[in-house]
Amino acid sequence: MKILKFGGTSVGSADSIETVLDIVKEQVQKQKRVAVVVSAFSGVTNKLLLLSELAQQRDPQYQLELEDIRSRHKKMIAQLMGKKAAHTE
Numbered sequence: 001m002k003i004l005k006f007g008g009t010s011v012g013s014a015d016s017i018e019t020v021l022d023i024v025k026e027q028v029q030k031q032k033r034v035a036v037v038v039s040a041f042s043g044v045t046n047k048l049l050l051l052s053e054l055a056q057q058r059d060p061q062y063q064l065e066l067e068d069i070r071s072r073h074k075k076m077i078a079q080l081m082g083k084k085a086a087h088t089e
Contacts (some may be wrong), residue, residue: 001033008042014079041076044069 004027005022020038028035040048047069054062 001035002027002031003035003037005037006039007082008045011038011040011041014076017076017080041072044072 004024009016010020011017024034024036028081039045051062051065051069054065
């Protein structure tokens with residue numbers, strides 16, 4: 001089995017996620033079994049730690065931090081889906 005691990009900057013943009021996907025596809029073709037480990041987007045782990053501290057303190061700012069994380073992921077999904085749609089046209 002081959003284990004592929006990608007850090008936060010490796011999944012920091014739609015282009016870099018596409019590169020990761022290409023690497024994974026290539027390795028899947030070469031290997032019978034591949035495990036993929038992916039870190040959170042660059043900066044998200046620190047935001048999650050901040051969010052948990054704010055929530056524990058009952059600071060309403062935690063809701064803004066949570067929405068920022070949510071928004072970032074939604075934007076990435078939209079970018080990747082747009083790229084996929086562009087490839088099929």
